[in-house]
Amino acid sequence: MPKNKNKKLQNLKDVGLDGLKDIATSFSKMKFKDSDQKTPTTATGPRKMRRGEKEIKESFDPVPKEQAGLLVTGALEEALAECKAKVERIARQCRAANRKFRDVEFDLEKDQWLCRYGLFGNEEDEPDAAVKRVTEIFDKPVFFGPDGPNASDVRQGDLGDCWFLAALSAVSTVPGLVEKFCVARDEEVGVYGFIFFRDCYWQPVIIDDLLFWSPPKFDELTLSEKQLYHNERHVYHQVVEKSGKGLKYARSGVVGETWVPLIEKAYAKFHGDYAALDGGFLSDGIEDLTGAVATSFQMSDLLSPDRFWTHELQHADLKTRLFGVSLNIDEARSQVAQPTVQGLFPAHAYSVLRARECNGKRFVVVRNPWGESEWTGAWGDGSKEWKGEWLGILKDLDHEFGDDGQFVMEYSDFLEVFGQVDRATLFDASWVMSSLWLRIPPQPSFHPWTYGDAFYYFSLDKASSVVVVLSQTDHRYFQKLNGEYPWWLLDFVVFKKGSPESIGMSGISLGSQRSVSCELYLEAGDYVVLPRVEPRSRGSVSVGEDDNEWDIRKLSRMLTERAKSRSFAANYDLSQEIDYLPITPEVAFAIGLDSGNSEEDAGSDAEDETEEPDKKEDDTNDAEGKENAANSTGDADSDSGGLDFSPDDGPKSHPLFLGLRVYTQDGAVATVSGGVKEG
Template sequence: MSVQIPNLTNLAEGLKKNIKGISSAFLKLEFDHAKTAKDAPVDDVAQQAIKEALPKNQAGLLVTGALEDALQSCKKRVEAIAKQCHMTNRRFRDIEFDLEKDQFSCRFGLEGPDSPWSPSAVKRVTDIFDKPVFFGPDGPNASDVRQGGLGDCWFLAALSAISTIDGLVEKICVARDEEVGVYGFVFFRDCVWKTIIIDDLLLWSMPKYDELNPREKALYHNERETYHNVVEKSGKGLLYARSGTVGETWVPLIEKAYAKLHGDYAALEGGFLSEGIEDLTGGVATSFQMSDLLSTDRFWTDELQHADRHTRLFGVGLTLNAELSGIAEPTVQGLWPAHAYSVLRARECRGKRFVVVRNPWGNSEWTGAWADGAKEWKGEWLGVLGELGHEFGDDGQFVMEYSDFLSVFQLIDRATLFDSSWIMSSYWLRVPPQPALHPWTYGDAYYYIKLDKASSTVIVLAQTDDRYIKGLHGEAPMWYLDFLVYEKESKEMVGISGISLGSQRSVSCEVRLEAGEYIVLPRVEPMDRGLLEVNRPKSLSFWKMVLTKSSSTTLLPVRALYGVAASSVVFWLNARNRDCSLQITKYGKRSITSPARQKWHWKST
């Protein structure tokens, strides 16, 4: 009997023709109310708005109503799968993301590889390690993360950064049964927490001993056991990410879960650390140039110091022009351009400021002043190593003096994390785009915000995450985003979004709002006006999010989905400000698919 295999190219074209139907499912209206948490301690001294907006207790996953649902759903699904596997005496195999039976789709998706490829071996973690464990005896830490043969340094750098916060990785890795090989995770995508379940099958890049030629076998003294111990059981043969601790599996498995979230591994090629932290924690991230800092002293005290308090996480990168240098792969004293680095710590020791940075490769470090073994490390300065939490070794972690840090790196990714006292709500809407040629103006849509009490606020405008639909949308226009915040009565502008020069997924601002009513005016502009004229969407979708504390935090996101932008305003309310009511009224100046006017009045309970 013959079996007809569908043509992947025809399948992709068919999906593209029906993209409007697919996109409408993604762009449904959502209004997510989150649960309150215990009261956070009130500061004795009033602080600046930017400081007031930061979490007062341990920051971690953004607590929303959907988070609790996702956690419970994840645990129940893992328990049900484990129970079924024990009954049938079979290990779990994820037919939704089967690396063995559907390796092409899991690795490359609909677009396919850029060059000829051959299938890799697939092994369970029990076939790779003698005694595999999800977390080693020291738990997850930044030094565990090792990048493999995938260009997802941005995600692994984000994973290293969040590993500096005790217990945070464990919250993302919700449930597991290592005996049957089932693992459950949660990720934050498009303002909603998603549950992902995977098995323990991983891609393997090394041949079996019997597949080696005589010359290769001689490298291992023609001993099968030596090859087995050096190559197979060390985990170094994993095709993609691995842990630096032999036998530990959390790094490759969380990478696999994140790949499944976006459809395939190839979807993770290229990105920004800020995006990874947002997806892992629900935090709010932005990117900016080092040269735009007004005061480097204030950046050290007001922002980098919060890295130690785990309220802010940072990543950095640099750029070089290979054509000008005439070198194929130029570096800056061991640091690579177009590569993401995690900022682990910032400490002041004996009158000098130091920053501890990490390369997700797990090697290839800074070779300038204060590098491992550099001449600066002598006498009393050797005692500073303990204060910095640093040891010499080719593990990708290195120390830089703050002045070098500022001069070498050019791009900064900064993410703000929220503790359990923050509350988020969100709303999606659609607005028709303006023509390619039109005045530079705001007002495609606008929102009223009413606060009963003064509050610090974070407003974010973000585009929908199109990473998981790569290969479907073709050449859809991308969008420049910004917005203004006005006081309704006085018409005074009180806030403006910052410029994101790295990731274009979102823009945001942090501003203290007094009690009263405010208007948020977003603007969405195509990056390529010519492309917009060729492939112009009928409407743009926006989602509205608000977060409020004893300071309130407001997120206003917008994203492009198949040529359709999605945006939202988000408000977080802090539990210790229970009597602060927040009212959001949405208006659209043009025709919109949702009702022309909707109101919500929400009060913390």
């Protein structure tokens, strides 16, 4: 039994705050590996707090300094410059060769399988789609129409990327924002450049103007089909092709506009193929488009709907927060193939466009990215509520009746009908980001859900509103390689260094699985962030000789509780179960505090100075402990036929690449460091 496990076992019996000093001492020699990475920003050092200063304001409510937009980082200017240079070079070379641009890296026509399908190819045995350039589809194609990008322009096609298109609709409500990530283009040559945000970095994406097309070419029609168009090619061309409605995937509702399908294509290339966009969360889409911070929560978790209206939805008007919503319905329980709630569909993303209070009532304007199929309840288009003075508020709501996917709901119905909220916080130029990524080694299947596997520190040089974000890498591109554990559950707590009481905590990543965050107002000083991570299995596995399949997360928690219950027996040896016992945030804080007192000491590999017990004596004690446990306490394994598991049973998780981002405002700078536990 490793010597540091003896200490862990002893201290897990008392994790109260009164015992923190002893716990910190006993854990001081546990081995941690500190990261050599340093935050690119620099700080002038923490300012000493004056007596009587408050550490935290009651609420996080930063005032926007200007129009929110793309997150400004050092990599943003580099990505913009690289994107513009590539587009200019390609356009120049294509003109010299008298050719339009064809992207050999993402050639929809000549390499359709690579562009359309994922790792396992055409699993649904779909026929090949036709491919056309935008100049073959429209007589006079334009990237943006005369009114620019508008949320009402977005129309979903034959791809399950409602979450991304709802995100695009939401982003389109911020004036000038779409134009910022649509960086450069030469429409005559057919080359377009965009930037997207992934894992703290802006990355350029270059595409051509080829798009998938659903209707067949005129010459591929049957004789009877040609007769529908009087056997006239130009009639078919005008009725079917030039409307743009034949685009297989997303399109604009404005004839001739191309920004919607081309952004979708660039985003598909960014993630490897169109199939990679099937399913997701609206807030993640907004994060990728703007560098915003994404989070998801259940509507039932709202403590104060009034505060949500005034402090969050109203920020949608200030364009510092963007929202999406979806319904939670058990389709199997309803026994309906496609159940709806007064015209609204479950498992489908809707974007929130506006929130307004008119004549003493609160209204929310919502949009379906399909561009059709709207809410048919109270205040839906043409409902009985729209009469008299209420017709006058349509202008205030910026709403018109029509089957265009946009609809109005009263706030009370909005709260009752929708189950999940996706929220993205946008940043203006007054914010800066500091970050650090760490590799968390693979964990055994039954590793407890615990704190202490990793720790982060950040120093704040002056008081600021702060957004702390813990995230795993965006694995949408390579999610098929993640095997048994496609994602991890994340959460974290925040401590001020020197205080054993946590000052903030995140939610848990049950909705959007990529990241969790916490918003605080902090004074200058040093802070500790303690993550807790748990691999989430794609399914169940068989363990031992039992043919039954076990849910790994459920089994892990059962083993933890069994170890806790057995630990009360004074003569029971927990040496074989110590790995199932989780570390509380207070204990993990004590570990991190003691191992990170200075840059020189942080994460040192110092060995435990306690002398190694004589091996023979240690073996004897272990044997005696096991015998006493079995004979005196009625060990469940020997007396009741219980199952024993080793932490090494079952598949191990993939390593987790875990990043901490700290956003600060008004010139405040955070310096981030951290480390992971060894062994």
